[in-house]
Amino acid sequence: MRRIRDLLVTLGVLGVLVVASNAVLWAAYGHVPRPATDFSPAYLQHELALLAHEPPQTLVLGDSVVWGYGVPAGEGVVALLRRDGCACRNLAFEGDSPPNEYALLELMLAAGVRPRAVVFNVNQKVFNPADSAYRRLHPALGVLAEPLLTGAERADLERMPEGAPVERALDRAVARGWLLYAMRSDVRERIFGSPDAARALLGVTQSWSGAAARVAAAHRPTPARFEGTYDLTPLDGQNLGVRYLDRFAALLRAHDIPAIAFFTPTNHALLHEFIDNDQYRANAATLAGVLRKHGVRVIDLDGAFAPSEFLDNDHLTPAGHRHLARVLAQALPR
Amino acid sequence: MDDDVRTVPGARRVDEVLRSDPLYRVLGPLLARPAVLGVVLFVLASLVVVLGPSSESRFIYTDF
Numbered sequence: 001m002r003r004i005r006d007l008l009v010t011l012g013v014l015g016v017l018v019v020a021s022n023a024v025l026w027a028a029y030g031h032v033p034r035p036a037t038d039f040s041p042a043y044l045q046h047e048l049a050l051l052a053h054e055p056p057q058t059l060v061l062g063d064s065v066v067w068g069y070g071v072p073a074g075e076g077v078v079a080l081l082r083r084d085g086c087a088c089r090n091l092a093f094e095g096d097s098p099p100n101e102y103a104l105l106e107l108m109l110a111a112g113v114r115p116r117a118v119v120f121n122v123n124q125k126v127f128n129p130a131d132s133a134y135r136r137l138h139p140a141l142g143v144l145a146e147p148l149l150t151g152a153e154r155a156d157l158e159r160m161p162e163g164a165p166v167e168r169a170l171d172r173a174v175a176r177g178w179l180l181y182a183m184r185s186d187v188r189e190r191i192f193g194s195p196d197a198a199r200a201l202l203g204v205t206q207s208w209s210g211a212a213a214r215v216a217a218a219h220r221p222t223p224a225r226f227e228g229t230y231d232l233t234p235l236d237g238q239n240l241g242v243r244y245l246d247r248f249a250a251l252l253r254a255h256d257i258p259a260i261a262f263f264t265p266t267n268h269a270l271l272h273e274f275i276d277n278d279q280y281r282a283n284a285a286t287l288a289g290v291l292r293k294h295g296v297r298v299i300d301l302d303g304a305f306a307p308s309e310f311l312d313n314d315h316l317t318p319a320g321h322r323h324l325a326r327v328l329a330q331a332l333p334r
Numbered sequence: 335m336d337d338d339v340r341t342v343p344g345a346r347r348v349d350e351v352l353r354s355d356p357l358y359r360v361l362g363p364l365l366a367r368p369a370v371l372g373v374v375l376f377v378l379a380s381l382v383v384v385l386g387p388s389s390e391s392r393f394i395y396t397d398f
Contacts, residue, residue: 006368013372021380038388184383195388 022179029183033073034090036189041140042175042182048111051089056116058088058332059108061101063133065264066092066121068321070311073193075318080325086332087116097126097133098244099157103145105251110148117333118257122287122298123264123314124280127241128231135240136160156240221312226271229313232279235286242290249294259296260331263287265305265324267313299331 029046036043051057060066060078067090068076078090091104101120108115126133135158137145142159149157162168175182185195192200206212235242252259263284268276288298301324309320316324352358364370 009368010372010375013369014376017373017376021376180380181383184386185388187384188388191384197385198387 018178025179025183025187029186031089032186032190033079034067034076035093036186037094037195038185038189039093039138039140040175040183040185041143042179043186044107044140044144045111046183047091048108048113051108051115052112055087056114058086058117058119059091059113059115060088060119061096061104062092062119062121063096063123063126063264064092064094065123065314065316066090067094067096068092069094069315071316071318071321075321077316077321077324077328080321081329081332084325084329086329088119088332092121093138095133095136095138097131097136098241098248099135100133100138100141102244102248102251103137103141103149103157105248106148107141107145109251109255114255115257118252118259119328119332120259120261121264122245122261122291124266124275124283124287125229125314127235127239127283127287128229129240130228130231156243221270223270223273226274226313230271230274230280232274232277232283234279235283242287245287246290246294249291249296252296253294258333259291259294260299260328261291261296262299262328262331263302264314265301265309265316265320266303267305267307267310268303269307270310271313297331299327301327 026046029043031047031050035047051059060081066077068079073079076090078088078092081088093100105118125131128134135156137157137159139160139162142157146154146159163171180187188194188196191197194200194203203212206215233239237243237246249259266275274280284300284302288300291298304327305316305320305323309317309323311317311320352362365374
């Protein structure tokens with residue numbers, strides 16, 4: 001009898017601590033400079049709940065270029081805009097694409113978020129059916145947006161493969177009850193600046209030993225690495241990316257949300273043999289036409305940046321982000 | 335049975351061994367309290383969650 005009572009006390013204390021930690025984490029976890037790479041459904045719900053209760057802000061959507069791949073969070077374009085006084089938030093993430101932006105906008109509207117404006121980049125590479133984000137939703141978006149999509153949209157789009165049924169059921173059960181577990185990927189990235197402590201430690205040791213510099217030197221971007229990255233098939237309504245860009249822009253217009261799209265600055269010096277041709281330019285014109293049809297302002301930055309402002313084909317150096325921030329600051333609503 | 339053990343020269347009972355361990359002397363009585371055990375389990379589970387390896391690496395896009 002005493003053992004049962006002790007067990008109940010232990011479980012009761014555990015339960016109280018879990019509930020208390022949920023409340024503390026939900027209240028204390030504010031905005032982050034940018035979402036974690038593997039941001040969780042719980043993070044996204046929390047972020048949208050914050051945005052829904054704050055005055056309208058400019059929301060910057062987009063892919064890893066806007067997210068700030070390869071540069072510290074504080075040196076990305078959105079962080080620079082914020083430093084310059086812009087009331088804007090970085091909702092870009094690695095692996096974004098028009099279907100992801102459409103799903104995210106559906107979620108934002110369902111959560112009651114009314115942005116002051118939406119800014120997003122248009123990167124021709126994600127209109128390539130071979131691109132991993134062409135029809136695939138980010139896992140967190142896949143989980144949350146699925147109920148908002150039509151049957152045809154669900155058939156169009158892929159979700160990330162999940163684990164075994166038992167693993168999935170256990171994961172969901174624990175995540176439902178314990179917010180720290182549900183937001184573990186976000187908390188880890190916030191604490192360590194890396195997906196987990198082991199990788200953060202590895203990064204430090206590789207930096208100290210010089211291994212990181214040697215790996216970077218061995219992986220300098222060459223044109224050959226990007227062969228096939230850009231598909232030069234003429235873009236039209238058959239392309240899933242074009243269809244979802246159209247839906248995304250139409251949804252923005254239907255809700256009277258001012259929108260600015262910019263063509264992703266692209267390293268033409270590196271990609272010359274693949275993209276300096278009439279079809280690439282014709283595809284850009286098609287995408288601009290889709291956006292302008294819905295009243296989206298389009299800024300063409302495709303060839304506007306110097307080769308020294310790129311880390312690779314399209315990701316920007318800190319100087320490139322400063323350049324992008326200067327251009328966008330001129331275009332954003334004051 | 336205990337007497338048999340005690341016949342082995344130098345042998346000690348398990349609880350005697352434990353009680354002679356300074357860590358056990360501190361933690362034993364604490365962990366015997368169910369409320370403290372609940373707190374310790376929560377702290378350990380939190381540490382595992384925060385310090386544990388990322389299982390989400392399969393989600394990371396690798397096309398850049």
